[in-house]
Structures are given as structure tokens and as C-alpha cells.
Amino acid sequence: MxxxxxxxxxxxxxxxxxxxxxxxxxxxxxxxxxxxxxxxxxxxxxxxxxxxxxxxxxxxxxxxxxxxxxxxxxxxxxxxxxxxxxxxxxxxxxxxxxxxxxxxxxxxxxxxxxxxxxxxxxxxxxxxxxxxxxxxxxxxxxxxxxxxxxxxxxxxxxxxxxxxxxxxxxxxxxxxxxxxxxxxxxxxxxxxxxxxxxxxxxxxRARPWRVTSVSQLTPKQWEVTVTPDGHSGLNYKAGQFAWLTIGHSAFSLKENPFSICSAPAAGPEVSFMIKELGDFTQTIGQVKPGTAAYLDGPYGNLSVEGRSEPGVALIAGGVGLAPLLGILRQMRLTGDPRKVKLIYGNRVVDQIAYGDELGSQEVCYVLSDPPANWRGESGYIDAALLDRVFSAKEFSDWAFVMCGPAIMMDIVEDHLIQKGTPSDRILSERFDYD
Ligand SMILES: Cc1cc2nc3c(=O)[nH]c(=O)nc-3n(C[C@H](O)[C@H](O)[C@H](O)COP(=O)(O)OP(=O)(O)OC[C@H]3O[C@@H](n4cnc5c(N)ncnc54)[C@H](O)[C@@H]3O)c2cc1C
Structure with missing residues (x-):
């Protein structure tokens, strides 16, 4: 409505x-x-x-x-x-x-x-x-x-x-x-x-934050965690995003949108999974703990909170894992009774972030350029892979949440629609508006 x-x-x-x-x-x-x-x-x-x-x-x-x-x-x-x-x-x-x-x-x-x-x-x-x-x-x-x-x-x-x-x-x-x-x-x-x-x-400016840690996840991906500095924090839903300013004034134009990969149930600290891309993200590894930060948010509607589907399918490509990780963490922390399956695609093994935390249960790893001893799925996240992971009932009953490269999202969305998944059960976030 x-x-x-x-x-x-x-x-x-x-x-x-x-x-x-x-x-x-x-x-x-x-x-x-x-x-x-x-x-x-x-x-x-x-x-x-x-x-x-x-x-x-x-x-x-x-x-x-x-x-x-x-x-x-x-x-x-x-x-x-x-x-x-x-x-x-x-x-x-x-x-x-x-x-x-x-x-x-x-x-x-x-x-x-x-x-x-x-x-x-x-x-x-x-x-x-x-x-x-x-x-x-x-x-x-x-x-x-x-x-x-x-x-x-x-x-x-x-x-x-x-x-x-x-x-x-x-x-x-x-x-x-x-x-x-x-x-x-x-x-x-x-x-x-x-x-x-x-x-x-x-x-x-009235609600400043402070960087508590910056850690390298993979050769080109980082996790940045910020904590509220003298206030209660951000009232967000898992899967949403915020504009982040680090080391500049709150009035600076140097603010970038990032999905929150932490879960609200974990406390007031907020984490971001950031991939090196341009001038700001390429310097993220140099940010020192203690640096002042500002958050403007939360924004976005990528949330499974309050939805009634019996299962949640999370489909991530690369750094598109960030919002879905927030959702998965929140579901695990709150003992969410809904079933969950995560498909997580990357090019090579080195790009897989949070592998230990994700585990192998509920998670289907996909590599387009796998090593010889790879035991997960090979290729791209496409129609054939979706058919191997989800049953006809899951296609029609579950909520599908995805984030990743535009081409992946288009292929997945087309296949879900073809499989009869109602469009209100397909949720997505795009990192690129062009
Ligand atoms: C809703 C949303 C959520 C995102 N979540 C994540 C995430 O969790 N992890 C992650 O690594 N990346 C995420 N991104 C992408 C991230 O915002 C860009 O990679 C980052 O801003 C690039 O900044 P840069 O200065 O390093 O590169 P630049 O070279 O300055 O920018 C590269 C490209 O990033 C985009 N971009 C840069 N600044 C902005 C801005 N202020 N507003 C909108 N787009 C911008 C533009 O398309 C630009 O062409 C998200 C983007 C959006 C829109």
C-alpha cells in the first residue's frame, strides 16, 4: 500500500x-x-x-x-x-x-x-x-x-x-x-x-561515533567497526545501510553509503564490510582506531523483520554479502525459527570473507574460478544453481533477499519470477545506480 x-x-x-x-x-x-x-x-x-x-x-x-x-x-x-x-x-x-x-x-x-x-x-x-x-x-x-x-x-x-x-x-x-x-x-x-x-x-554532529577496529577480511575487503560516542547508537534493522563519514567533518561531502553487516541484537557497535574500489575505500586500511566518524541512517528497505514466510533465501555476490550477513547474524542471534539458506558467490577462494563464522551448514559457496580441490559449487550464480539449491515449494513460499553485481541480480530475479516467486517476496539492494 x-x-x-x-x-x-x-x-x-x-x-x-x-x-x-x-x-x-x-x-x-x-x-x-x-x-x-x-x-x-x-x-x-x-x-x-x-x-x-x-x-x-x-x-x-x-x-x-x-x-x-x-x-x-x-x-x-x-x-x-x-x-x-x-x-x-x-x-x-x-x-x-x-x-x-x-x-x-x-x-x-x-x-x-x-x-x-x-x-x-x-x-x-x-x-x-x-x-x-x-x-x-x-x-x-x-x-x-x-x-x-x-x-x-x-x-x-x-x-x-x-x-x-x-x-x-x-x-x-x-x-x-x-x-x-x-x-x-x-x-x-x-x-x-x-x-x-x-x-x-x-x-x-550531535551523535558522533568512533572507530573501534579496522581489520582485513580478504586481500581487498575490510571490516570497519564504529561505536557510539556518548549516545545510544543507531536504531536500525538488519540489512539496512548508512552513509559513513570517517575522519572528516559531518558537513564534508566525503561520505559513502555502506550496508551494515552487524546485527542490531549484537549491541550498539555497528560494522561495515568494505571493498576497496576508489579513493576512499582504497585507504580504508589506514584508518586508525579512535578516528571520529559520523553515520547518517538507517536507510533502505532490505529487511526480513516481521515477514511471515517460512524461510529466507540469501543470495550474495562478493561484497554484496554485507547486508545479508547482517540479516543472517540477526536471525542466528535472536533464534529466528525461519529456515535460512545462503548462496555466496565469489571468483576465487581468497575472496571469501567470514568463512569461519558462516560455516558450511546453510551456506552454499560458489566460485567462478575454483581451485582443483574445491568441494563447493563452481561457476556463476545462475538459474541451474538456484534450481539445485531450492525446491519448488521454497521458490513459491520463501522470501528471497539478494545483493551483488547487477548481472547476478538480474539473472536471479528473472529466474525467481519464472519459477513463480511473487515479486513482493523478492528483496534486493543495488550498490550501483548507473
Ligand atoms: C545502498 C548502498 C550500499 C552499499 N554498501 C556497500 C557495502 O556494504 N560495502 C561496500 O564495499 N560497498 C558498498 N556500497 C558501494 C560503496 O558506496 C562504494 O563502493 C563507495 O562509496 C566507493 O567510494 P570510493 O570513494 O572508494 O570510490 P569512488 O571512486 O569515489 O566511487 C566509486 C563509485 O562508488 C559510488 N559512490 C561513491 N561515492 C558514493 C556516494 N557518496 N554515494 C553513492 N555512491 C557513491 C559511485 O558509483 C562511484 O562511481 C554501497 C553502495 C550503496 C549505494
């Missing part, structure tokens, strides 16, 4: 300016001109809602999942771009010129006033740049933090330019009620940026 409510709330928010513009009315114009205005109005509303979708609002991302929220953010950005690109061309043939004394609200003409148009033109040029830079982020070799800062500033600039253009050039935007609506919606959008970059860090 919650996702449905959120979809309806989103649709209401992006269509409300259009509906109100229609109610505010004005002398009728040709259909293509009304369509042009409508597309412009929709594009601006979608752009403003992007701030809310990218903001760290737990009520959104914990309901549908951060990966779904971010995918939706990306799709809607492209939709807004499509609307915006069409917007000026459809005005062709409309009477244009400056303001006529008998038409102070510009009901009958489209404006040619350059100051009102220039902000629209600037936003028109900036919006494709922002979307293309986001799509090509991984191909362009600049730091994630730099991109994130540019993305935020660019989006803010576009919103302010569009506000000016809509109010001063728009036939509907110049109506007082619409001006107030756009001001309010822009205020909410800008407020959500301030929330993420100002309010959240202020709250995090």
Missing part, C-alpha cells in the same frame, strides 16, 4: 501546477500552444520534485528502497528533459511581442522580452548538460564528490532560472496564485537540499 500511496502522492505533486493552471484559465489558444505551456509546466514540476527524490528522505527511500528511488529519479530527469526540449518549439505561430496595454497578463501573446526569456534559455542549455553529465558520470574520470557538488549546484541554478522564466515569461506563471505555488514548490526543493547538506550534518 505504501508504494502505491507514494506513486499517487508523486503524481499529485507533479500534475498539481498543471491542473491549477488550467483552473486559473485564460482565453483559449491553439492546442499546440496550450501543449507547449503544459509541457513547460510539467517539466518544471518534475525538475522540482527531483530534489525531493534525490534528498535523503527516509519516508521515501525506506518505503520503496534507495535503488528504486534513484532509478525513478534518473527516469524522471530524462522525462523532464524531453518535455523541456519540446516546449519552445510548439509556440510556433503564436502572436508574439511585448506586453499590450489591453493584455497585462500576457493572455494572448507570448513574450519576446529577453530578460524573461534569457533565464529560460539558460535553463534550456543547462538541463541537458546536467542530465548528460549524470548519465556519463562513470565514463568521465572525475571524483564522485566533485560530480555530486556540481550536480547539486547545477540543479539549484536550473530551478532558480526556471522559477524566474516561469513567473516572468509564463502566461500562467504570472497569475498570482501560480506565482505563489511555484515559489512554494521551489522553496520545498531548495529546502530539501538544505536538509541534506545542513540539517542532517548538524543532527549527525
Amino acid at each position: 505504501k508504494p502505491l500511496f507514494m506513486i499517487l502522492a508523486y503524481l499529485a505533486a507533479v500534475t498539481f501546477p498543471l491542473i491549477l493552471s488550467w483552473l486559473v484559465g485564460g482565453p483559449p489558444r491553439a492546442f499546440h500552444q496550450e501543449l507547449a505551456s503544459g509541457l513547460g509546466i510539467m517539466a518544471f514540476a518534475v525538475v522540482l520534485m527531483e530534489f525531493v527524490l534525490s534528498g535523503r528522505f527516509k519516508s521515501i527511500s525506506n518505503g520503496v528502497g534507495m535503488d528504486v528511488t534513484m532509478r525513478f529519479h534518473q527516469i524522471m530527469a530524462r522525462t523532464a528533459l524531453g518535455f523541456a526540449l519540446l516546449h519552445p518549439f510548439l509556440y510556433q505561430g503564436a502572436p508574439s511581442g511585448g506586453q499590450r496595454p489591453w493584455d497585462p497578463m500576457r493572455q494572448l501573446v507570448i513574450t519576446t522580452d529577453f530578460s524573461a526569456l534569457s533565464t529560460g534559455i539558460a535553463a534550456y542549455l543547462l538541463l541537458p548538460c546536467l542530465v548528460l553529465l549524470a548519465i556519463g558520470r562513470t565514463q568521465l574520470d572525475y571524483k564522485y564528490e566533485t560530480w555530486r557538488l556540481m550536480h547539486g549546484i547545477g540543479a539549484l541554478l536550473i530551478a532558480l532560472l526556471l522559477l524566474h522564466h516561469t513567473v516572468y515569461a509564463g502566461r500562467y506563471g504570472s497569475q498570482p496564485v501560480m506565482t505563489w505555488l511555484w515559489l512554494t514548490m521551489t522553496g520545498i526543493a531548495v529546502g530539501s537540499l538544505l536538509y541534506v547538506y545542513l540539517i542532517v550534518p548538524v543532527l549527525d
